[in-house]
Amino acid sequence: MRFKLTPQNTTFYGQFADLASHIRDGAHLLQEAVAGPPGEWESAAKRLKQIEHEGDEATHTILSAVNSSFITPFDRDDIYRLAARLDDCLDHIEASLDIMVLYRVDKLPKTVAKQVAVLVEMADLTLEAMPGLEKMHNLREFWIAINSLENDADRNYRRMIANLFDGDRDAIDIIRHKALYDELEAAADAFETVANTVESIAAKES
Numbered sequence: 001m002r003f004k005l006t007p008q009n010t011t012f013y014g015q016f017a018d019l020a021s022h023i024r025d026g027a028h029l030l031q032e033a034v035a036g037p038p039g040e041w042e043s044a045a046k047r048l049k050q051i052e053h054e055g056d057e058a059t060h061t062i063l064s065a066v067n068s069s070f071i072t073p074f075d076r077d078d079i080y081r082l083a084a085r086l087d088d089c090l091d092h093i094e095a096s097l098d099i100m101v102l103y104r105v106d107k108l109p110k111t112v113a114k115q116v117a118v119l120v121e122m123a124d125l126t127l128e129a130m131p132g133l134e135k136m137h138n139l140r141e142f143w144i145a146i147n148s149l150e151n152d153a154d155r156n157y158r159r160m161i162a163n164l165f166d167g168d169r170d171a172i173d174i175i176r177h178k179a180l181y182d183e184l185e186a187a188a189d190a191f192e193t194v195a196n197t198v199e200s201i202a203a204k205e206s
Contacts (some may be wrong), residue, residue, distance in 0.1 A: 012073055013134045015062045019086050020127040022055035026093045027123035031116050033097055038106045045101045052094040059087040073134070078201045085194045089126070092187035093119065099183055103176040111160045115184045118153045122146055122191040129198065136202045146195035153188035157181060 026048055033044035062083040066076055073079075096116075099105065129142040160181045164174055 012062065012065060012079060013131065015058065015065060016082065016086070016133060017127065017130040019055060019058040019062065019083065020123075020130045022051055022058055023086060023090045023093070024123040024127045026051045026055070026090050027116075027120045030093050030097050031113075031120050033100070034108060034113050034116050038100075041097065041101050045097045048094050048097050052090050055087060055090040059083050074201055074205055078197070078204070082194070082197050082201065085190065085197050086126070088190040089123070089187060089194060092183055092190050093123075096180060096183040096187060099176075099180050103179060105176050105180055109160065109163065111156055111163065112180070112184070115153060115156050115160070115181075115188075118149050118156070119184065119187050119191070122149050122188065125149075126191060126194060133198070133201075136205050139198055139202050143195035143199045146191055150188050150192040150195075153185065157185045157188075 029044060029048050029051065033041050033048075036044070063080065066072060066079050100108075125142060125145055129139060132139045132142070161178070164177055164181070
C-alpha cells in the first residue's frame, strides 16, 4: 500500500458521486420511458436532456477542480479519463431515448426493457462504487460485476439483432430499431470502460 504524505483535495470524491448520481437518474428515467407509452417519450426525453445537461455541468466541475488544484487525490490524467468516461455513459443513455423520439420507434420488444434494466443495474453499481475511490477499497467487486453485466448486455444485443432480421420486416423499421439497439449497446460498453478505468486507477494507487 502506498502512503500519501501530502495533503490532498478530497472534494473530487463527492464530485464523482454527484456525476454518477446524474447517470443513475438518467438510467432510471430511460427505464420509466421504455415501460410507458410512446406518447410520453418526448416529455421524458426533455427531462432526460436536462439530466444530461446537469451531468455535463458536473463533469465540468471536476475538470475545473483538476485545473485549479495543486494536489489531487490521484493522477490528474486518470481524473480526466474517469470523468470523461462517466460522462459518456450518460450521453449514450440520453441519446437512446432521443433516438426513440426522433426515429419514431414504437412497439418495443421485451428485449429492450431487459437491456435497459441492465443499464440501470450498471448505473446503480457505479454510483455505489464512487465512495470507494477515496481509499480504493472494495472496488474489485464493482468492476467484476460491471464486466459480467456487460457480457449479459452483449448477449441480449445479439439476440435483439437476430430477432430484428428474423422475418419480413420493413427496411425503415429495421434501421430505426437497430439505431436504438446500437446506442443501448454503446451505453453498456461505456459502463464497462468506466469499470476498467477504475480498475486501472486502483492498480496504480495500491
